[in-house]
Amino acid sequence: MAYFRKVPSKKAKSGYTWSFTIETGVDPLTGKRKQTTRRGFATKKEAENAAKELSTQLENGLNIIDNKMTLNQYLPKWLEMAAKRKVKDTTFDHYQNVINFRILPILGHLALRDLNGTVCQKFFNHLLDQELSERYIKYIYNVLNTSLEKAIDWDLILKNPLRKVDLPKERKRKYTVWKREEIHRFLQFAKDEDLHYFALFFVCVYTGIRRGEVLGLKWEDVDLKDGTLHVQRNQTYLRGTYSYGSLKTESSNRIIKLDDETLHILMQNKKRQNELKLLYGPQYSAENLIFSRKNGQPINSATLAKIFNRIIKKSGVPKLRFHDLRHTHATLLLEAGVSLKEVQERLGHSSIKMTGDIYAHVTNKMKNNASKKFSEYMQEHS
Structure with missing residues (x-):
């Protein structure tokens, strides 16, 4: 329905112009009726024709917007x-x-x-x-x-x-990774600095697990008999509260096979925790986290990053992000000859294409090695 009004105007010869107001629905944010007003028509007939045209546009699905909301x-x-x-x-x-x-x-x-x-x-x-x-x-x-x-x-x-809008094209990220000797140097300094965090860093380097995933691990996730680690939750810290929720993707929920040395490191960590439980008594947290503060409470990711950077500085290895431990693990797996499919499953990537895109520099090197090995093999038997 349209409403028509005479509006006084000094500029018009008649001394007035016509306006109309037409309803255009209900504002879902406020619940109030939405209206559009048009002014400046010389005659009521002109206003009626314009109102009719707008009504037709509305019926045909064209929205008439006159919104001042910022x-x-x-x-x-x-x-x-x-x-x-x-x-x-x-x-x-x-x-x-x-x-x-x-x-x-x-x-x-x-x-x-x-x-x-x-x-x-x-x-x-x-x-x-x-x-x-x-x-x-x-x-x-x-x-x-x-x-x-x-x-x-x-x-x-x-x-x-x-x-x-035209956005800048995203450049392909260059990942920083450590060489084997740099990993050993970092872990040795971590061991000398704090056994508590050494175990966490070791597991990250040897499994490629994400930061939120490693901080969310509980002892029920480890199967000592099969030598496996079930990654099934992620720790988050929001507005002063720790919580444990679902992982990044469905494929992130995975079971990782552990080597004997990693299992040994975990059991040593468990032994230290048991000693701390006796020391703290009832004050020790019942969350059953594999990696925690000395009283069993969750480790804050900011604290972890601070300790990580401190050990990097002391050990003199190239600076990288905590997440680059994951890239280091994957890169060394590929260089060791592990298939791309196995790396994808171990990291919990949603597709093998994603793994291949991230580690293209390594996979190209693997392809070159494969070509070289095939050529050498053929020459040996020619």
Whole structure:
């Protein structure tokens, strides 16, 4: 239904113009009716014709948007009403950080209707000028893009302005890995520094397990008879609370075969824990974690990173990220002749293509070795 009004106007010869207001549905965020108003028509007939045209557009599925809601108003509501119900707590926390510290300080004052391709392109160019990684910029893009697609579903905007934005091409990451002698040097310094953390570092190097996975391991995950380790949970730390949830992907839930030395290291760690249980008594945590603080409580990932970096500095080995222990393990497996399929299963990758893409530099070396070995074999028997 349309409503028509005479509006006083000094510029019009008649002393007035006509306007109309047409209802365009209900705002899903506020529950209030949405209306669009058009002004400046010389006659009521002109206003009626324009209103009829808009009604026809609505019937044909074209949204008539006149929304003054800013990103400061919209994005928190999107987080609460949509994102919170679809993603894990840790992912939701990452979304909040991206929105509060990257998007809103620059775009928050803008109304949804004022977002366009030019504004958005300038925003992402600004992120590039700040020397953020291409990967992180793509993550910011994905968060904003998801929110704007939902704004379309909620009839707040007609189209997503990010579709016109060009993002920098993500460069292939160069992974830093340690050589065998560097691993031995690091582990020796770790052993001298703190036996408690030495066992954790050793298991990471010898299994390729992720940081959240190793911090979530419990003693029921180890089968000493079969010599296996079941990776089935991930530790997260959010707003002062530790929790244990599902793994990154379904394929991440896996059973890793352990060598005798790793089993021995684990049992030595278990022996030290039993001694600490006697020392702490009832104050020792009942979480049954394989790797914990001396009182059995969970290890904070930030504390782990701090100790890791300290031992790197003392041992003099090349600096790398904690996650690069995983890449080191995989690289050495491939160089040792382990098949790509076995490495994929051991790391818990969702596909063999993913493993091959990450370790292409190693697999190419393996292909060259295979070609050389075949040639040498053929020459021996010619």
